[in-house]
Amino acid sequence: xxxxxxxxVLIVLYRLYCALPRRRNAVQHSNTKSLAVFLGSGGHTSExxxxxxxxxxxxYCPRTYVISEGDSLSAQRARDLESSKASSTKYTILTIPRAxxxxxxxxxxxxxxxxxxxxxxxxxxxxxxxFADILILNGPGTCFVLCIAVCVNRFLGLSAPKTIYIESFAxxxxxxxxxxxxxxxxxxxxxxxxxxxxxxxxxxFRGLLV
Amino acid sequence: xxxxxxxGTFSFDLLVRAVLSEPVLDALQARGYTRxxxxxxxxxxxxxxxxxxxLDIELWARKPSLDQDFRxxxxxxxxxxxxxxxxxxxxxxxxxxxxNHQLELATALAASNHLRTSTIADLAHSVTVFxxxxxxxxxxxxxxxxxALVDEEMGFQL
Numbered sequence: 244x245x246x247x248x249x250x251x252v253l254i255v256l257y258r259l260y261c262a263l264p265r266r267r268n269a270v271q272h273s274n275t276k277s278l279a280v281f282l283g284s285g286g287h288t289s290e291x292x293x294x295x296x297x298x299x300x301x302x303y304c305p306r307t308y309v310i311s312e313g314d315s316l317s318a319q320r321a322r323d324l325e326s327s328k329a330s331s332t333k334y335t336i337l338t339i340p341r342a343x344x345x346x347x348x349x350x351x352x353x354x355x356x357x358x359x360x361x362x363x364x365x366x367x368x369x370x371x372x373x374f375a376d377i378l379i380l381n382g383p384g385t386c387f388v389l390c391i392a393v394c395v396n397r398f399l400g401l402s403a404p405k406t407i408y409i410e411s412f413a414x415x416x417x418x419x420x421x422x423x424x425x426x427x428x429x430x431x432x433x434x435x436x437x438x439x440x441x442x443x444x445x446x447x448f449r450g451l452l453v
Numbered sequence: 454x455x456x457x458x459x460x461g462t463f464s465f466d467l468l469v470r471a472v473l474s475e476p477v478l479d480a481l482q483a484r485g486y487t488r489x490x491x492x493x494x495x496x497x498x499x500x501x502x503x504x505x506x507x508l509d510i511e512l513w514a515r516k517p518s519l520d521q522d523f524r525x526x527x528x529x530x531x532x533x534x535x536x537x538x539x540x541x542x543x544x545x546x547x548x549x550x551x552x553n554h555q556l557e558l559a560t561a562l563a564a565s566n567h568l569r570t571s572t573i574a575d576l577a578h579s580v581t582v583f584x585x586x587x588x589x590x591x592x593x594x595x596x597x598x599x600x601a602l603v604d605e606e607m608g609f610q611l
Contacts, residue, residue, distance in 0.1 A: 276607045276609075284462055285461050285462035285463075286461065293594065293596075294596070294599045296596060297596020297597070297599045297600045298596075298599075298600055298603060299600070302604075302609065303603075316462075316515070316517075319517065323518075376607060377603065377606065377607055379603075405606055405607070407602070407603065407606060409599075412558075413554060413555065413558045414554055414557070414558070415554070415557040415558050415560075415561045416554075416557045417554060417557065419554065430606070431602070431606060433602065436561070447602075449598045449601075449602065450598060451592075452598055452599045452602075453594065
């Protein structure tokens, strides 16, 4: 009988805690921002690293490259980009389990995806605080669970990165599956072909980015 | 002259088999190609057919970096993955992928004269009539748009 009252009081107290000013975080006028980018293998990795190469690494540090389990090629390409930039600032490579393998049937995906989600929540919420100031996503499926982990953080009132999704250059007429999934959840949704603006309201088009 | 064939991270049996078929090998040699490098990923094909007089055929499942192959190739034959389209390219869309969006991209870029498309069945003919000089060139990579986007989101002065 008292349960609803206790519950309500707890929620009010929790939201009050969330609403307290955070002086620790007030020092936000730093000249650097931490950045995380998901490297989804193959063409996704190529595009993400090409985009990243355009950024000022002295400004965006430390950098975290999030790769799927077993994707050593993406890890190597991230290291190659880092050595070509010759920045003195730090980076790390973080490995998470895949949400769905290529050609895996849709029916067996949920348990695989859940495992991946729990791992992402662990990394985004617990393992490092804060995870990053900005998170760049461009597919495929596994980046969705990363985005959901960010949303969980937001829901709990914890620090969470801003999210930017860049739809692949390869998407001309239709959004990718990851694009459709991430569309409601990301802060910025960017497409590279004008035709796609019709498919995603609120999306941004700035010409080709890669 | 070098022809580089790439299937990307996955498999594309039909493309690899087509490239190694008599008509396509004949067409390549007739156009003066002396080297054929095939990055075949997980594709399955009969490896006994890969020797041919006058054409040096090299097979790779994966390569640490394809950059050099793309740079050196006089002709690239590949799936329409975004990493490959800056080159003298014949795109053969892979019909077996989950959603065949590659075809949309290849069609858009073929329409703007940046590349050629071909079906598996037409590949020999496509090789024969391919003329890289007739293709439009791509703008060089310009990172400023993306840089502006991220800097703006993070509150840096542009």
